[in-house]
Amino acid sequence: MTDQLPLQRLAHWVATSPDRVWLSQPVERQWHDLTWRQADDQARRLASALRALGCAPGDRVAILAKNCAEWIISDLAIMLAGLVSVPLYPLQSVESIDYVLRHSACKAIILGKLDEAGKFEAGIPAEVIRIAMPYPTLGAQHPWHALLAAHEPLRDGHVQRPDDLLSILYTSGTTGQPKGVMQHAEAFAFASSRSVAEMGLDEREQFFSYLPLSHAAERFLVETNSLYCGGAIAFVESLETFAADLKRVRPTVFFSVPRLWTRFQQGVLEKLPQARLDRLLRIPLLGALVARKIRQGLGLDRARVLVSGAAPIPVALLEWYRRIGLTLCEGYGMTENFAYGNFNRPGQVRFGSVGRVMPDNEVRIAENGEILYRSRALMAGYYLEPEKTADALQAGWLHTGDKGEIDADGYLRITGRVKDIFKTSKGKYVAPAPIEGEIAKNLWVEQVCLMGNGLDQPLALIELSPAARAEPRGKVEAELTASLQVLNAQLLPHERISHFVLVRESWTVDNGCMTPTMKIRRNVLEQRFAAVAACLDARQPLHWE
Template sequence: MTDQLPLERLALWVEKRPDAVWLSQPVNGQWHDFTWAQVDEQARRMASALQALGCAPGERVALLAKNCAEWFIADLAIMLAGLVSVPLYPLQSAESIDYVLRHSQCKAIFVGKLDEPDKLAPGIPAEVMRIAMPYPTMAAQYTWAELLAAHQPLHEVHRQSAEQLLSILYTSGTTGQPKGVMLSAGAFAYAGSQSVREMQITEQDQYFSYLPLSHAAERFLVEMNALYSGGRVAFVESLETFASDLRHVRPTVFFSVPRLWTRFQQGVLEKLPQAKLSRLLRIPLIGKLVARKIRKGLGLDRARILVSGAAAIPRALLEWYQSIGITICEGYGMTEHLAYGCFNRPGQVRFGTVGKPMPGNELRIADNGEILLRCPSLMLGYYLDPEKTAETITDGWLHTGDKGEVDAEGYLKITGRVKDIFKTSKGKYIAPAPIEGEIAKNLWVEQVCLMGSNLDQPLALIELSPAAREQSQEQVTADLAQTLQQLNAKLEAHERLSHFVVVREAWTVDNGCMTPTMKIRRNVLEARFADQLGELDARQPLHWQ
């Protein structure tokens, strides 16, 4: 039997559980619930409005908002009207928004919760109709409430087909312009249905949505998994209420990224220093009580599936969470196959790997070490870029650009990027990822970027964690110097680091050092620090910029 397509799955829950709550949205500290029937009605009214505004089947409609119930409803409305969704990152620059909207030829855009809407508004061309979600946002020609009130629910909804283009997801791009990944309704159906079946996720499960829904991982792991499992989704209201919202929701399925897992850890250690925590955890009964209290304080005491993705997570961090009774399952995926790739299943976790391929996925390693994937959720191609599509997919195999190894039991280990490998002035090649992983074990390190192209020896740029900024510079310097010494003792001669360079400016999306999916833009950092790095004193291996 073929998997139900997203709209068929929605219809199933509306028929089976119309009065069950699906979405919960906090507004000014008050929680508002949406049942399956209410979501369906609002989505049909908005679909009717989109058609009345002149959006014809196959045309593109963008979404620019932080996560909220209306994001899901707008996405479903776009599907019901036979349109194609184009999600945008809430942290995207106005220039990038302008590029994506023009490149995808969007007819309309939903705008919602945003931190600085006035900065983003110039990125929306005048000819693109704006529909404002019911939150403070930028000026728009149409409002959510007005459109819902003015239109009856669409009766004859679009009939999806597996081959139909459902969404264009633009990659954030560590270099160059974003690429539009075209994903079919069948890709969404396959990823959602197979995932909930494999992970045994049901309507009893609870999700917490806060990572950008414009990212393939959140769209698949939260929106699609909730649609296919029938599980409830609660949204975060704001950054300020994040911790209290998480404690209120107590999700059973929770997805985060390494940088945020690090922040959660630092929050615990600020209240309970590591030395004291380690002592308490060693005491049999008290250790269990302390660990349970920490889990409850985080809001993760009910979580049974905890996921980390989007970037590599240090093994030391995984082991720290394990010590408090939280097993993080690291996974691996790309936008080009809707993030449905490899995963460490609960109870079968192997630290240092990203798990085994999910059902239906084929994995092989090319002669140059590149990871190749072939799966039913693979993209249709890059929008308006057949040349790049042909470069990326050969004989149905996706060239990921990542390097990896598969062990005897089928677990995949990521060893770096094919193009990240750089050559020093001595002609020696260096893979940065494993070395960066070792440096990241130091608790004072928030982020690290190895550089060395055309230098005699590589060096590491380091952004300090918030906890480090509260320590004395002497203490942090001593700890980092020890890490550098211990690391160099393990490395080959050509890999040994000449310096740790501690940078003052944080790496953010706004200053161009990070992509909206929180990946470091190595080329930007290399360009930014190139002049300074040639003048470092060889006698001082630790340099504060």
């Protein structure tokens, strides 16, 4: 294990493995490889350019792009120039982008692959310098290839120190404006060096990057873990090519979120219905062959570390994957501790938990049930927000806002949010997360949000899965009604659900129902469905919007 800082790790691989492929980028179905030496050369040229454009040490530079090799090169260039990166989500709203760029006083922005790039134009202040990666994107004064060709590689790169402010990561936030989490170089080094050692990762690893690098989890698990173990990174070209790209790359380390794990499952079941799959898996030898074919079809036949995070995943889904030979390792962390919290290590997985605490990290449960962390991965604070910093960091401990329980073996189970608990009109308190977890076990359910503040009984807003939308309405109604009856029999009287409300419109970032990190904005849904909740028919437990 090493505590070398990120730029020292880059220098290590350039010195020891200069011609080994590090980054692989598909462009119009052609794959382009960059070695460690080539990536370093581009990063140093971009660092020279940033300095020439007037960026001084400590200035902030934003990155707004989908994942690609140039995203990581840009991040390294910003470090080499002694600047501070401000990653932006490709799904972020125009208003949020404008807020972040002004709040952090960004000097420049590096633009890359974006869907409907033109809609972001209004979110970028005129005074911000624009650099364009070599993809269709917003107009910019400085195209990537011309800019790099015009500048020699930076030789006197910034000498990183542990207390260097490396990045301001703005949390998407389910309410209010995003908060800028300040992370120092030491946090990157601390988390990744220990993660790589704990999971036994080395230069033979193959990562696959497609979840937003602007999110702490992808940046930690893919970008910096790659820097610390020396493994290669391949990128997805587009949503349309995702399946083909994944099958081509066959990663050894793969990170996804519950919503996508559900989609992968649904893709399998569309070709091989559950009843038939169950019969085949029960047959000796043939069952093992079928499971292997499914893994190969997904592109996960080489994967030895499969991670799920960002949101709770139903145990039933974990069991389904284990039956086809894929054990998903659920983990838990926050932007505020660079996603370095608890993790189910391969071979030590306990479903329903987020695993044991990671090395050199402390976790404890406060008297009110809140999960607290203390380690060298903790943020320095929220940028320009001392009061919110004081609320989150108390006596050296990070207050996560999540509630949990730790069992006798040290496994942490998330039980809900401290502030998500609501009170019904009867004065009874209800914790939504455990109930939502039970509802999410149903294959017809894509997403669920329990609401009940001020209501006689809670109700569940349900977004149906694509598979459910393709089925006859009567069949879906019958199965969901039966599921509701079984669930209510298990709940306390004040927790029992009055209705399943089946929503018409999918919850997305664009319509404001989801954060850019795909978390449900509970307050938004409660406001939108308040009128529906007020006029539900007590005789009809299922309501179609």
